[in-house]
Amino acid sequence: MTNNGKWDRRSLFQGAALLAGAAATAPLLGTAATALADTGDADALFKAGKFDQAGRAYEEILKKDPANLHAARQRGYIGLLSNRFAEAEKYLKMALQLAPDDKETNSYLGDCYIRQDKFALSAPCWEAAGEDGYAKWFAAVSGEAYQVHGDIARLEIKQMDPIPLVEGSVNGGPAKRFMFYTGAPNLSLRASVAKEAGLSPVASQKIEYENGMIWAYYGILDSFKLGGIELRNVPVGWSSTESGEDVGTDSDGLIGTWVFYHLLTTFDYAGRQLILRPRTPETARKARAAAASAGAQPLPLWLAREHYLHSIGSFAGVAGSRTGVVGVNLGGTSEIAAGVRGETGKQLGIRSDYDREIGTFGSSHPAVVYPCYPKEIRLGNAVAKEVYCYTNPNSKINVPWPFGTGFDAMGWFSHCFWKPYNITVDFTDMKLYIARGKAA
Known part of the structure; x- marks a missing residue:
């Protein structure tokens, strides 16, 4: 969304653009913080x-x-x-x-x-x-929103890279390809898909996007079906160019955090599937038991600024390591395992290749990042060593309201980090479970 037509934190989260660190955040915890x-x-x-x-x-x-x-x-x-x-x-x-x-x-x-x-x-x-x-x-939302019908859905991840895609049905129509990404808030559609589904906007805005202007529209979707799970009365957004064309065609839409926090979701990267269940005490109990049998320890889960997930993790370089709150980005477009703040990289002595500039977009705006290779990144029992990441020297350690979380930021874990694991996100008990291998 925007203020007076200017971009802000909810501008348009298409998933490809949060590489510069506007997504999730993590504080530096060391001797000074103690x-x-x-x-x-x-x-x-x-x-x-x-x-x-x-x-x-x-x-x-x-x-x-x-x-x-x-x-x-x-x-x-x-x-x-x-x-x-x-x-x-x-x-x-x-x-x-x-x-x-x-x-x-x-x-x-x-x-x-x-x-x-x-x-x-x-x-x-x-x-x-x-x-x-x-x-x-x-x-404009009337009645009960996000009505959940069905017992379980096991959605095959049809494509893992460059963006993960699953299939869903909009208002009972044919299967469409949806990216999933917890760095984005609401369910969103391509403009042509919204038109096909007969959607009418209840609000609209003209906003900045990747050095241009687009129209963003907001409405209410009658039905969104994901395998054996159907959601009814769902807030949805879509966007178009000024001429009315689709903004992007890599997918037919994006499933964001607001959908996932109405469900108990396992992002089964290793098994190439999403497992969706109603969010009930019973499904949460079964998920905890399955995680425990797989050796997954419960990690804290925090949800900041409408949709950014966080937990406890660590980064390490030749100058030492630090543990604290880290961003958790599941899905989205990214070839990296993690994003590292520039000052964090320097403090920890993380090897960074400043000769190889990479031009990208961060939250819909141009950004420059560089390859870096932490000695280790860790979230619970999940770990990667000397793995390819990005660092942005201009990314601030602390981003206050209205654009950030207000706590010091170390980095975030991204799409490629999760591939050996299955991750269950429990928004009832606010816990995160990470286990190696396919989900049971």
Whole structure:
């Protein structure tokens, strides 16, 4: 979406463009961060990714200063990171009482509502946040959104590279090719597919995209079927050039995080399939048992800024290693195993080839990155050594609202890292399970 026609974090996530690091983030945790943690400084704890400790520190601030807008807003944001909705609403509403027009608070509360499918409640929040497109879109959602029908779907990944593709049906039509990517928010379609499905926009905007202008449209899809799982009443977006043509033709659409957080999904890279199940306590219990039998340890899962997934991981170079919150990008277009912030690469002594400039796009804007080769990257028991990655010297360590998460960023794990594994994302207990080999 845009503000006054200018690109912002929700501009248009087509999956090919998040290589420069605008996708997921990770703080640097080392001796310096530990020293900061000992001071009890709430902001330092938050930036270091110590969210529970930061939450307690903000609570102490609020006990002494109940009118502290920053502390209330940050405490609500921390609850939102873990999908603790009652907690998030409590503190974000407290912040709104202090400053009803605060755009940052309104955007967090709007996100909190859409994660619970409370779209009507979210609309005024997005309007107050200056996101008119979101406000119009979500106000148009009526009835129960994201209705899940069916017990299980096993979708073959028809193509793995350069983009992973699975098949789905739009409004009962013939099979279409969909990329999947957790670096993108909503379900999106090609303009020609939206037209074929009979979709009409409830909101539209003209936005910047890859040095040009396109039209972005937003509507409601009656039915989206993925194998044995059908979703009904689904918010959907599509885009076209100014002349009305499709923006891209590599796929017929993109399945983003909003679809996946309504399901219990296993991204079975090793088995070349997506396994989709309804998100229930029973399916979560079975997933935990299957992960445990496969030797997968539960990792924490955080969801930031509407769709960016995070967990705990590490990067290493010749100068040492660091562990902390890392971005988790599943799917998308990328030949790399991970993205590394420029300053992170220098601090850790990660070997980087600055003689081989690579021109790409980051969040729909031009970017320059360089090959780099960390000694090791790790997420739980999943590890890769001396593997091909990207680094961007101009990518900032900390990107605040409205374009980033607000905590220090080390890097993110990308498409190629996952290929030996199956990954289950549980948005009920907010856990991530990674096991080597095919899913059972």
